[in-house]
Amino acid sequence: xxxxSDDDRRAWAYLAAVAEPPCAPLIALAARYGAVExxxxxxARKLPAGNAAVLTATQARCETDSASTDLETAHRRGARLVxxxxxxxxxxxxxxxxxxxxxxxxxxxxxxxxxxPANLGDASAVAVGLVGSRAATSYGTHVAGxxxxxxxxxGASVVSGGAYGIDGAAHRxxxxxxxxxMAVLACGIDRDYPSGHARLLEEIGDHxxxxxxxxxxxxxxxxxxxxxxxxxxxxxxxxxxxxxxxxSGAANTAAxxxxxxxxxxxxxxxxxxxxxxxxxQMIADGxxxxxxxxxxxxxxxxxxxxxxFVRSPATPIDGLPPDQFEVIEALPAHGxxxxxxIAFSAGKPVAAVLTALAVLEVKGLVDGSSGVWRLAESx
Amino acid sequence: xxxxSDDDRRAWAYLAAVAEPPCAPLIALAARYGAVExxxxxxARKLPAGNAAVLTATQARCETDSASTDLETAHRRGARLVxxxxxxxxxxxxxxxxxxxxxxxxxxxxxxxxxxPANLGDASAVAVGLVGSRAATSYGTHVAGxxxxxxxxxGASVVSGGAYGIDGAAHRxxxxxxxxxMAVLACGIDRDYPSGHARLLEEIGDHxxxxxxxxxxxxxxxxxxxxxxxxxxxxxxxxxxxxxxxxSGAANTAAxxxxxxxxxxxxxxxxxxxxxxxxxQMIADGxxxxxxxxxxxxxxxxxxxxxxFVRSPATPIDGLPPDQFEVIEALPAHGxxxxxxIAFSAGKPVAAVLTALAVLEVKGLVDGSSGVWRLAESx
Numbered sequence: 001x002x003x004x005s006d007d008d009r010r011a012w013a014y015l016a017a018v019a020e021p022p023c024a025p026l027i028a029l030a031a032r033y034g035a036v037e038x039x040x041x042x043x044a045r046k047l048p049a050g051n052a053a054v055l056t057a058t059q060a061r062c063e064t065d066s067a068s069t070d071l072e073t074a075h076r077r078g079a080r081l082v083x084x085x086x087x088x089x090x091x092x093x094x095x096x097x098x099x100x101x102x103x104x105x106x107x108x109x110x111x112x113x114x115x116x117p118a119n120l121g122d123a124s125a126v127a128v129g130l131v132g133s134r135a136a137t138s139y140g141t142h143v144a145g146x147x148x149x150x151x152x153x154x155g156a157s158v159v160s161g162g163a164y165g166i167d168g169a170a171h172r173x174x175x176x177x178x179x180x181x182m183a184v185l186a187c188g189i190d191r192d193y194p195s196g197h198a199r200l201l202e203e204i205g206d207h208x209x210x211x212x213x214x215x216x217x218x219x220x221x222x223x224x225x226x227x228x229x230x231x232x233x234x235x236x237x238x239x240x241x242x243x244x245x246x247x248s249g250a251a252n253t254a255a256x257x258x259x260x261x262x263x264x265x266x267x268x269x270x271x272x273x274x275x276x277x278x279x280x281q282m283i284a285d286g287x288x289x290x291x292x293x294x295x296x297x298x299x300x301x302x303x304x305x306x307x308x309f310v311r312s313p314a315t316p317i318d319g320l321p322p323d324q325f326e327v328i329e330a331l332p333a334h335g336x337x338x339x340x341x342i343a344f345s346a347g348k349p350v351a352a353v354l355t356a357l358a359v360l361e362v363k364g365l366v367d368g369s370s371g372v373w374r375l376a377e378s379x
Numbered sequence: 380x381x382x383x384s385d386d387d388r389r390a391w392a393y394l395a396a397v398a399e400p401p402c403a404p405l406i407a408l409a410a411r412y413g414a415v416e417x418x419x420x421x422x423a424r425k426l427p428a429g430n431a432a433v434l435t436a437t438q439a440r441c442e443t444d445s446a447s448t449d450l451e452t453a454h455r456r457g458a459r460l461v462x463x464x465x466x467x468x469x470x471x472x473x474x475x476x477x478x479x480x481x482x483x484x485x486x487x488x489x490x491x492x493x494x495x496p497a498n499l500g501d502a503s504a505v506a507v508g509l510v511g512s513r514a515a516t517s518y519g520t521h522v523a524g525x526x527x528x529x530x531x532x533x534g535a536s537v538v539s540g541g542a543y544g545i546d547g548a549a550h551r552x553x554x555x556x557x558x559x560x561m562a563v564l565a566c567g568i569d570r571d572y573p574s575g576h577a578r579l580l581e582e583i584g585d586h587x588x589x590x591x592x593x594x595x596x597x598x599x600x601x602x603x604x605x606x607x608x609x610x611x612x613x614x615x616x617x618x619x620x621x622x623x624x625x626x627s628g629a630a631n632t633a634a635x636x637x638x639x640x641x642x643x644x645x646x647x648x649x650x651x652x653x654x655x656x657x658x659x660q661m662i663a664d665g666x667x668x669x670x671x672x673x674x675x676x677x678x679x680x681x682x683x684x685x686x687x688f689v690r691s692p693a694t695p696i697d698g699l700p701p702d703q704f705e706v707i708e709a710l711p712a713h714g715x716x717x718x719x720x721i722a723f724s725a726g727k728p729v730a731a732v733l734t735a736l737a738v739l740e741v742k743g744l745v746d747g748s749s750g751v752w753r754l755a756e757s758x
Contacts, residue, residue, distance in 0.1 A: 139649055268647030268659060270518055271671040280647060283662065284669040290662045292650040 004085060011035035012083045013067035016111040017215040018042060019057040021227060024098075024107035026054050032344065035083070066215065073216040077190050078205065079115035088114075090124040090235060091322055096260040097234045099329070109213035109231065113189045116209035118157075123182055123209055127157040128297055129236030129257070131250045132166025132243040137275050140166055140243035143267055145173035147242065150294025152179020156301075157208070159184065159236045161228060162201055164194055166242045166250075171204055181208040184231045186224035188216040211235075229253040233260055238301045240265040240291055244278030251278055258287065263300040265291035323348070327356040328365060328375070336372030383464060390414035391462045392446035395490040396594040397421060398436040400606060403477075403486035405433050410463070411723060445594065452595040456569050457584065458494035467493075469503040469614060470701055475639040476613045478708065488592035488610065492568045495561075495588035497536075502561055502588055506536040507676055508615030508636070510629045511545025511622040516654050519545055519622035522646055524552035526619065529673025531558020535680075536587070538563065538615045540607060541580055543573055545621045545629075550583055560587040563610045565603035567595040590614075608632040612639055617680045619644040619670055623657030630657055637666065642679040644670035702727070706735040707744060707754070715751030 004012075012035045019026050029051060030038045041047050042058050043065075074080060082088055089112075097108040114120050128151050130144055148158045148170040158174035160167040162183035174181035183204045185193065189212045192198035204210055213231065214224065229249070233239055233256035241264070244250040257264045266288035269276030282288035291297050320328065330345035331337060339357070343350045357373055360366040367376045383391075391414045398405050408430060409417045420426050421437050422444075453459060461467055468491075476487040493499050507530050509523055527537045527549040537553035539546040541562035553560035562583045564572065568591045571577035583589055592610065593603065608628070612618055612635035620643070623629040636643045645667035648655030661667035670676045699707065709724040710716060716724070722732045736752055739745040746755045 139651070143650060267650060268655075268662070268669070270649055271522060271646060272518070276647075277671075280669055280671050283647070284671070284675065290647070290659055290669070292656075292659050292663070296663065 010067040011039040012111050013070050013081055014039045014065050018061045021213045022107035023057050027110050070215045079189050082114050082120055083111040088119045088121040090121045093124040093235050113212050115189045115205040118209045123157045124235045127159045127236050129159040129232050129239040130170035131253045133248055133275055134163050134165040136165035136243050141169035144169035144242045148173025149177040152177045157182055183210050185212040186228040187220040188214050188218040190216040193220045230256045233257040238263045241279055242267045243275040245274055246277045248278045263304045264288040265300050324356045327353055331375050336374035389446040390418040391490050392449050392460055393418045393444050397440045400592045401486035402436050406489050449594045458568050461493050461499055462490040467498045467500040469500045472503040472614050492591050494568045494584040497588045502536045503614045506538045506615050508538040508611050508618040509549035510632045512627055512654055513542050513544040515544035515622050520548035523548035523621045527552030528556040531556045536561055562589050564591040565607040566599040567593050567597040569595040572599045609635045612636040617642045620658055621646045622654040624653055625656050627657050642683045643667040644679050703735045706732055710754050715753035
């Protein structure tokens with residue numbers, strides 16, 4: 001954790017609780033005004049024009065400031081609040097979520113509650129998501145464990161949702177080989193959900209990471225599973241579905257992976273098994289590659305560029321560092337903006353925007369010659 | 380069987396035995412001079428210039444005329460010799476082999492020994508090949524049987540090689556549902572190979588078709604399995620590999636299917652099964668489509684044009700009737716030929732070639748304006 005003031009961290013904890021995630025406009029506000037000032041404005045119910053959505057999203061909880069309690073609970077459980085201002089913030093991995101923020105329930109997390117010794121940023125640098133049915137077969141859990149061990153042996157973090165079935169087998173497979181694994185929960189990091197996995201989650205927290213965007217005490221709820229799935233996809237450089245029936249929660253995570261440009265793999269199984277129907281469908285439809293072992297999964301990651309920032313199709317802005325990327329994304333397709341407008345739109349300080357624009361102009365990607373900044377015509 | 384003279388049929392039987400198949404130049408000779416005259420020339424060791432290959436190929440067996448014995452043996456076993464001059468000749472299905480005749484062990488069969496009540500031409504009109512490992516697992520044989528029943532129920536003939544494992548399960552699955560199945564052997568139709576399948580082959584001969592290009596009495600040999608595989612692929616509108624290990628004979632049949640432009644499917648299985656490694660490899664490499672049931676196999680056939688003449692990529696000559704197709708195939712890529720030269724090359728009468736050329740010229744595919752015939756420049 002970086003040297004953030006207690007006031008700052010309390011403000012982040014307040015903001016992380018005040019609206020049900022994801023809430024992209026709240027994140028933009030915090031990026032522009034800082035956490036402390038944003039928290040003050042929300043409590044005072046006085047926000048800059050154009051933030052009606054934030055007022056609505058925070059109405060129910062704005063007067064309840066449980067920040068100190070949440071931070072204490074987290075501390076007692078050996079957990080911490082990681083914000084975009086902290087070094088271990090996985091900004092690179094989450095970038096794709098910001099770009100997908102216009103889709104339903106899209107947008108990144110405002111902050112993440114994290115329990116465990118691993119560095120969140122490092123752990124998500126080469127991470128592979130393994131997901132699948134809770135009602136997995138013994139074949140499925142065997143295969144998930146084997147894949148997870150193989151991936152962990154190769155240095156990849158194994159990301160999953162901590163659930164029964166495939167999720168649990170994946171976490172266990174990574175732990176068994178002394179590897180790194182990350183459980184992304186749909187409830188607070190202090191809730192052992194599912195209860196039968198209390199001991200597994202404890203172990204993951206001891207050796208890997210338990211992650212949630214929900215404050216301590218938050219209970220699991222159906223919509224939170226769907227929201228959580230986007231984080232599993234975003235934190236993974238590639239996602240593998242090990243077993244999935246015709247209708248499966250894993251299909252939702254797989255859809256997020258595709259939305260975010262993450263390569264998708266699926267493990268085949270007996271065509272006589274209802275638990276492999278979803279995987280076979282994804283392969284037959286060309287949505288997922290057929291994968292059989294860790295090397296074939298890592299080949300997927302490699303083919304997509306080896307890092308956790310993957311978009312398809314490739315454009316000249318792929319691979320730009322986040323500060324330049326966010327600035328260029330703030331520019332409209334047609335017409336130009338003043339620096340102050342870009343700074344507002346990107347939620348970044350004017351000085352930082354000017355620095356980024358200067359580099360982007362050298363790269364030929366933006367054009368500031370007309371007094372306003374616009375996308376260069378060449379692309 | 381059409382009203383062919385006994386002399387003619389004896390000559391065909393002689394030619395079917397005198398060279399080890401495939402022997403494309405012998406077929407061309409028989410097409411040009413007729414079976415009786417070709418047999419006479421081969422026995423006399425006097426062939427038109429340019430037929431040294433035929434002399435070599437027939438040297439060992441030319442003096443042994445077992446035609447009458449072969450026809451008698453076949454008759455006793457309820458079998459018949461089907462030649463290109465018979466109505467049930469599957470010329471359409473075999474056409475792709477003639478085009479592939481330049482490749483190793485390519486070229487069509489000269490004639491086919493056939494046992495069973497089905498019409499060979501009809502049976503190969505909508506036929507699906509099901510092949511796989513002899514050392515199949517119980518999963519594999521179960522799946523092969525289920526697929527075969529499903530395909531037979533939909534009116535497709537199930538083609539396979541009569542071997543233990545997947546082949547046998549496929550034949551049985553088709554028979555079980557009262558459907559049509561075709562066993563293509565690497566030995567004479569009177570040899571029960573493998574011996575443990577004597578009763579199964581009997582049953583196939585009673586209800587479907589046992590097919591071989593080898594004369595009665597021919598024993599199975601390694602090179603004959605490879606040669607037989609091309610017939611399984613050619614007689615099938617689509618080929619499905621049900622189970623195959625890392626190195627499998629099924630891979631050879633699959634390669635033939637691809638060579639001949641037949642759509643290829645593969646059935647997935649447990650990634651823990653060595654018998655599914657080959658199938659997964661073909662799917663992962665994009666060589667085969669993942670198929671799980673009869674409808675997904677028939678969708679492959681449908682996507683490829685529903686009939687047994689499939690080539691890839693499509694060219695303007697795809698879909699030409701055989702008489703025009705064979706004439707256009709006789710024309711060189713550069714330069715022109717006289718009608719007599721085309722007739723010789725295509726193995727067709729001059730009058731038939733002239734008729735075909737006239738139609739092809741109207742279609743804009745050939746150009747006869749310079750005194751010789753050449754491919755039109757437009758394609």
